[in-house]
Amino acid sequence: MADRYHHGNLRQALIDAGIKIINENGEEALSLRKAAAACDVSHAAPYAHFKDKDELLEAIKKSVTDKFTGELETAVKGAGSADEALIAMGRAYISFFSRNPDYYMFLFGKQNISAHLQMNKENKEDYPPFLLLRKFYKLHLKENGIKISSEEQEIELIKTWAIVHGMASIACMKGVKTSFDWNDPDARLIT
Amino acid sequence: MADRYHHGNLRQALIDAGIKIINENGEEALSLRKAAAACDVSHAAPYAHFKDKDELLEAIKKSVTDKFTGELETAVKGAGSADEALIAMGRAYISFFSRNPDYYMFLFGKQNISAHLQMNKENKEDYPPFLLLRKFYKLHLKENGIKISSEEQEIELIKTWAIVHGMASIACMKGVKTSFDWNDPDARLIT
DNA sequence: TACTCTATCTTGACAGTGTCAAGTTTGGAG
DNA sequence: CTCCAAACTTGACACTGTCAAGATAGAGTA
Numbered sequence: 001m002a003d004r005y006h007h008g009n010l011r012q013a014l015i016d017a018g019i020k021i022i023n024e025n026g027e028e029a030l031s032l033r034k035a036a037a038a039c040d041v042s043h044a045a046p047y048a049h050f051k052d053k054d055e056l057l058e059a060i061k062k063s064v065t066d067k068f069t070g071e072l073e074t075a076v077k078g079a080g081s082a083d084e085a086l087i088a089m090g091r092a093y094i095s096f097f098s099r100n101p102d103y104y105m106f107l108f109g110k111q112n113i114s115a116h117l118q119m120n121k122e123n124k125e126d127y128p129p130f131l132l133l134r135k136f137y138k139l140h141l142k143e144n145g146i147k148i149s150s151e152e153q154e155i156e157l158i159k160t161w162a163i164v165h166g167m168a169s170i171a172c173m174k175g176v177k178t179s180f181d182w183n184d185p186d187a188r189l190i191t
Numbered sequence: 192m193a194d195r196y197h198h199g200n201l202r203q204a205l206i207d208a209g210i211k212i213i214n215e216n217g218e219e220a221l222s223l224r225k226a227a228a229a230c231d232v233s234h235a236a237p238y239a240h241f242k243d244k245d246e247l248l249e250a251i252k253k254s255v256t257d258k259f260t261g262e263l264e265t266a267v268k269g270a271g272s273a274d275e276a277l278i279a280m281g282r283a284y285i286s287f288f289s290r291n292p293d294y295y296m297f298l299f300g301k302q303n304i305s306a307h308l309q310m311n312k313e314n315k316e317d318y319p320p321f322l323l324l325r326k327f328y329k330l331h332l333k334e335n336g337i338k339i340s341s342e343e344q345e346i347e348l349i350k351t352w353a354i355v356h357g358m359a360s361i362a363c364m365k366g367v368k369t370s371f372d373w374n375d376p377d378a379r380l381i382t
Numbered sequence: 383t384a385c386t387c388t389a390t391c392t393t394g395a396c397a398g399t400g401t402c403a404a405g406t407t408t409g410g411a412g
Numbered sequence: 413c414t415c416c417a418a419a420c421t422t423g424a425c426a427c428t429g430t431c432a433a434g435a436t437a438g439a440g441t442a
Contacts (some may be wrong), residue, residue, distance in 0.1 A: 004266065005391045005436045031428060042392050044430080053429065105300045125401090158361065159354060166357020170349065173299065196407045222399060236399080236423045240419090244400065332438050385442080392435070399428065406421070412414085 011059075013039045018060045027106050032056065064103055069128045071096050082139035089136065092165045093129070097168040104172040114118040133161055134161065202240040202250075210256045212249065231338045255294055260319045262287055266321065273330035281355045282328065284320070288359040295363040324352055330335050 007013065017038035021030045032053050034045045050056045075092035079085035097104045137157055141148070148156070198204065208229035212221045224234045225242050241247045266283035270276035288295045328348055332339070338348070 003437080006389095006438075007391080010390080017251070032287070033428070043428095044393080045391055047391095047430075050315055101382045105296070108360070109300045148431090161298070162357030162361055163350060163354045165360060166353030166355070167349070169356060169360050192410080196418095197409080198419080201419080202400090223401070232397095235422080236419095236420055238401075383442100385440100387438105387440085389438090390436080393433085395432085396430085397428100400426095402423105402425085404422085404424105407419085409416105409418090411416080 005037065007041060007045075010039060010045065011043060014046055014049065015059050015063055018056060020100070022060070022106065025103060030057075061107055064107060065128070068096055068103070068107070069132070072129055072132055074103065076136065082136050082143045085136045086133075086140055086160075087132065090160075093164050094171060095166045098171045101172040104168060118182060130161060133157065198230065198232060198236075201236065203231060205247060206250050206254055209247060210254065213297065216287070221248075222280065226302065245324060252298055253312055255298060256319070259287055259294070259298070260323070263320055263323055267327065273327050273334045276327045277324075277331055277351075281351075284355050285359045285362060289362045292363040295359060321352060324348065342347065367379060 014035050018034045019034055021034060021038070032046050035056070036043050036045050039045075046056060051060070072089055072092050075088040076085045079088050134157055137153070137160065142145075142154070208226045209221055210291060212229070216243050223237050226247070227234050227236050231237075237247060240362075241250070263283050265281055266279040267276045270279050325348055328344070328351065332344070
C-alpha cells in the first residue's frame, strides 16, 4: 500500500482544500473532516498541523488577505501620482469584494482581524491594506502641498477608509440593491 | 405534573432566549437545543414554530434590527433641522454598533439582509435604516435649497451611508484599533 | 548496519449538533 | 361528547469538533 503516513505537504493542501470548499459552498460548508477527506487523509490528521478548526480558518484568512493586499498593490503600481494611486486603490478595494462577496464576511466576520495576520500587538494599526492607504495618503498630501495636523490626517484617513470599506460592505449586502454600479468609472474618493 | 404540552408563548420565548445566549456567548454559542433547554422544553419543540435554525436566526435578527431602527428614529426625534437629524442619525448608527460590536456581524453577516425583513422583493431599496436616511437627506436638500439630479442624489446618499456604515464596521473590528474615539462629539458627516 | 526518536497519520471513541419520524397530550371546534 | 389539529415529547440518524491511544516511517545516532 502507498504511504498513508506521510502526505508530504498536508498543511498547505488543507488550506487549499478549505479555500475551494468555501468558494464553492460557503464558509458554513467547511468542516475539518471534509477538508481532510479532500486530501485523502483521516479525519484527525489536521490536528498534526492545526490546533483546532479556528487555526485552519485563520490560516485560510491569511491566505485570502495576502491575495487581497496583492491586488491593492498591483492596482497602485500603474498609477502616475498619489491621487491616481488612491483612486485606483479604492476601486480595487471595492472591486475585490464586489467580485468575491463571500470573502467580505469571511475576512471581517467573527474573529479578531489581527489573529490571522502577523500584526504587532502593541501597535494595532498595521493592518496591511490600511498601511498601504496611509502611505499613499501621505504622498498625496506631499504632492499637493497640503499641510494639516497629524490628528487631522488620522481623521481624514479613517474617513477615506470608511467610505471605501463601507461601499465594499454595502456592495456585499445582497439584500440591499441600490441603483449603483460598483464598477463604474467614477471618481468618488478622497474628500 | 404541569402542562408540558402548552408552553403558552414558546415562539417569543425562544427568540428572547436566543438573544440572551448570543449576547452572553456570541452567535456561535447559539444552538436550537440550548434555546429549547432555556425554555424548559424538549430539543425538538422549536420545530413547531421555526422551519429550521435559520428561521429562528432570522426572527432574532428582525428583533435586533427593529431595536436598531428604533434607536435611529429616537435620535432623529430631538433634531431641530434635517442637518441636525442626519448628524444625530450618523452618531446613533455608529454608537449602536460601537456599543454592540457583536450585532454588526450578526446582522450583516452571512445571510441575505432582506431575509429577516418584510422587504419588497421588487424594490430592494427599502431597508428601514436606509429609508430613514433618504427621508432626511431629501429634507436636508429641501431645507438648504440644494438642487441636484436624482442620480446625483443617489450617489450622495450611498456615499453618506457608506461613510457611516463603514465607520461602524471599522469600529467593530476589534483587531484594528485606530487613534479615534467613535463616540466623540465631532461633526464629520454630510459631504 | 541496527536502534531509537519524533513528527505524522490512523483508528476509535465521545459529546454536541440539526433534523426528521412517530407517538402523546390537550384545548377547542363541531 | 367526539374528534382534530396544533403543540410538544421521545427516539433516532448523520454529521461535527476534539481527544486519546496506537501505528508508521524517515532522520539521526551509534
